[in-house]
Amino acid sequence: MLESRPAEVSLIEVGPRDGLQNETKVLTAEIKARFIKELAAAGLKTIETTSFVRADKIPQMGDANSLYALVKNLKGVDLPCLVPNEMGLDNALGSGVKHIAVFTATSDTFNKKNTNVTMKESFDRIGPVMDRAHKENLKIRGYISTVFGCPYEGKTSVDRLIEVVEFYLKHGADEISVGDTIGVATPIQIKSIIKELKAVTELKKIAMHFHDTRSMAMVNTLTSLELGITRFDSSAGGLGGCPYAKGATGNAATEDLVYLMHSLGIKTGIDLDLLAKASQYILGELGRETQSKVLKAYLASKDTTPCPF
Amino acid sequence: MLESRPAEVSLIEVGPRDGLQNETKVLTAEIKARFIKELAAAGLKTIETTSFVRADKIPQMGDANSLYALVKNLKGVDLPCLVPNEMGLDNALGSGVKHIAVFTATSDTFNKKNTNVTMKESFDRIGPVMDRAHKENLKIRGYISTVFGCPYEGKTSVDRLIEVVEFYLKHGADEISVGDTIGVATPIQIKSIIKELKAVTELKKIAMHFHDTRSMAMVNTLTSLELGITRFDSSAGGLGGCPYAKGATGNAATEDLVYLMHSLGIKTGIDLDLLAKASQYILGELGRETQSKVLKAYLASKDTTPCPF
Numbered sequence: 001m002l003e004s005r006p007a008e009v010s011l012i013e014v015g016p017r018d019g020l021q022n023e024t025k026v027l028t029a030e031i032k033a034r035f036i037k038e039l040a041a042a043g044l045k046t047i048e049t050t051s052f053v054r055a056d057k058i059p060q061m062g063d064a065n066s067l068y069a070l071v072k073n074l075k076g077v078d079l080p081c082l083v084p085n086e087m088g089l090d091n092a093l094g095s096g097v098k099h100i101a102v103f104t105a106t107s108d109t110f111n112k113k114n115t116n117v118t119m120k121e122s123f124d125r126i127g128p129v130m131d132r133a134h135k136e137n138l139k140i141r142g143y144i145s146t147v148f149g150c151p152y153e154g155k156t157s158v159d160r161l162i163e164v165v166e167f168y169l170k171h172g173a174d175e176i177s178v179g180d181t182i183g184v185a186t187p188i189q190i191k192s193i194i195k196e197l198k199a200v201t202e203l204k205k206i207a208m209h210f211h212d213t214r215s216m217a218m219v220n221t222l223t224s225l226e227l228g229i230t231r232f233d234s235s236a237g238g239l240g241g242c243p244y245a246k247g248a249t250g251n252a253a254t255e256d257l258v259y260l261m262h263s264l265g266i267k268t269g270i271d272l273d274l275l276a277k278a279s280q281y282i283l284g285e286l287g288r289e290t291q292s293k294v295l296k297a298y299l300a301s302k303d304t305t306p307c308p309f
Numbered sequence: 310m311l312e313s314r315p316a317e318v319s320l321i322e323v324g325p326r327d328g329l330q331n332e333t334k335v336l337t338a339e340i341k342a343r344f345i346k347e348l349a350a351a352g353l354k355t356i357e358t359t360s361f362v363r364a365d366k367i368p369q370m371g372d373a374n375s376l377y378a379l380v381k382n383l384k385g386v387d388l389p390c391l392v393p394n395e396m397g398l399d400n401a402l403g404s405g406v407k408h409i410a411v412f413t414a415t416s417d418t419f420n421k422k423n424t425n426v427t428m429k430e431s432f433d434r435i436g437p438v439m440d441r442a443h444k445e446n447l448k449i450r451g452y453i454s455t456v457f458g459c460p461y462e463g464k465t466s467v468d469r470l471i472e473v474v475e476f477y478l479k480h481g482a483d484e485i486s487v488g489d490t491i492g493v494a495t496p497i498q499i500k501s502i503i504k505e506l507k508a509v510t511e512l513k514k515i516a517m518h519f520h521d522t523r524s525m526a527m528v529n530t531l532t533s534l535e536l537g538i539t540r541f542d543s544s545a546g547g548l549g550g551c552p553y554a555k556g557a558t559g560n561a562a563t564e565d566l567v568y569l570m571h572s573l574g575i576k577t578g579i580d581l582d583l584l585a586k587a588s589q590y591i592l593g594e595l596g597r598e599t600q601s602k603v604l605k606a607y608l609a610s611k612d613t614t615p616c617p618f
Contacts, residue, residue: 183606219527222532223531245609248602248606293523293524297492297557
């Protein structure tokens with residue numbers, strides 16, 4: 001217990017894309033750009049910015065070009081953008097994007113509902129995107145959804161996870177995000193999955209993407225940390241609910257992860273005060289309460305001197 | 310990691326007392342009795358029932374005698390009741406209480422604000438209560454607050470923790486609840502505190518009482534589990550906010566702990582469906598939303614077939 005911890009970790013901020021994409025109140029590019037700039041000021045070094053998808057599919061992402069133009073000159077910050085297909089890649093390249101993200105899921109049913117293809121069929125769409133991006137010297141992040149369970153199929157296969165990982169690596173992925181899409185991962189599962197991942201790649205290429213739907217994100221993060229993972233996706237203020245269960249929570253909150261890391265003496269490079277400011281700004285624009293308990297405690301402490309943050 | 314886990318744990322339900330005592334909407338004894346009976350039906354074996362205090366001090370606990378009368382015949386369930394002093398003990402004995410709980414804090418300022426005495430002065434009040442209870446063959450639980458930090462003093466002393474533990478043991482405590490009153494405990498602190506506790510008592514006499522104010526309760530629970538702790542306090546639905554920071558969350562939710570334990574293959578004897586039913590009942594009576602992410606996911610899953618609980 002607590003024997004093997006890294007000295008520092010990297011947090012990949014997914015709030016502006018993953019966190020906002022299901023929000024029905026569409027924000028202006030200016031608001032999203034300010035959010036991204038405040039996140040960068042707080043010390044986030046990788047901020048998933050937007051998605052180059054058709055505006056009629058995801059209205060919140062309809063301003064990808066203009067948003068990217070507003071933030072592209074941020075110094076020292078990596079700004080990955082999701083691209084679903086070659087048309088999205090063309091669009092992203094036109095905007096000067098330097099880092100893309102692609103996605104698939106280990107569950108066929110989930111893929112079918114999302115993109116109308118099976119996992120294997122999705123490779124035919126993603127492969128050419130990755131190959132071209134690689135040739136253009138873009139960095140590539142590959143998302144894998146439903147790794148720990150699927151809202152439609154239940155249990156999912158580790159063999160299929162490894163199949164996607166190997167496909168991503170073959171096509172030049174720099175990083176692979178292993179996603180607990182519905183928040184059902186357990187420490188025992190994580191242990192066995194990390195063992196399998198280690199057999200096919202270096203763990204520094206893996207980011208864990210946990211959801212806190214069942215209050216397990218911090219436990220799963222600690223477990224992953226102790227097994228050698230040093231990169232984690234999270235969302236400022238816990239933006240992004242669970243689209244598969246209305247009223248349930250989704251993405252692990254960046255504030256909660258930062259607090260956990262700092263409490264373990266692990267560096268994140270992130271200033272919690274500035275992060276809280278960024279989250280408060282975007283939550284205010286959305287008219288939403290935060291899902292982050294750390295942010296709630298922080299906001300509460302503003303009114304009550306005795307409770308130290 | 311995950312090498313040393315117990316086969317089963319005991320969860321001590323503190324919702325009816327600790328969870329409800331700061332609620333300003335005073336519930337009838339009948340409502341609280343139904344809540345306690347539903348908790349017992351869910352498999353909780355120890356349910357902190359009420360507090361024998363002056364009704365003008367804590368109105369919610371003003372019905373201790375009539376509430377205890379309504380639940381005292383529950384089979385196979387231990388029903389500890391808080392007693393602050395000898396008058397409370399007389400009252401509890403008159404009601405036929407078989408298990409009492411006493412309390413103090415390691416922080417003098419906290420004690421002063423709560424009961425107008427220092428920690429050492431509190432021993433003069435508690436000692437005679439414990440000695441009489443012991444003579445009457447009552448079981449005794451001793452609460453220790455502010456073990457990991459104090460809302461007024463900040464850092465608190467491990468030496469003072471050990472002083473209270475030794476005092477409680479000397480006066481016949483069967484169990485000692487080690488409390489993270491404001492939710493600032495960290496795994497590193499827990500490791501060092503458990504080491505100190507082991508030097509003066511068997512760990513089976515220790516229950517950890519975590520607050521999830523900063524999303525650390527599950528991580529702190531996992532850490533404690535792996536260091537040999539098998540008893541945990543928690544509150545159904547996460548009842549009970551953080552009275553030291555309005556809007557922040559307090560007690561670790563029983564649902565979250567049950568889910569964590571089951572996901573680790575550890576038995577609790579608790580049926581999550583029946584527990585959710587008990588929590589929904591009392592939350593409905595209070596007109597409150599739950600703080601438990603597991604309960605939120607459970608309630609959300611009722612409307613959306615795809616998201617399995």
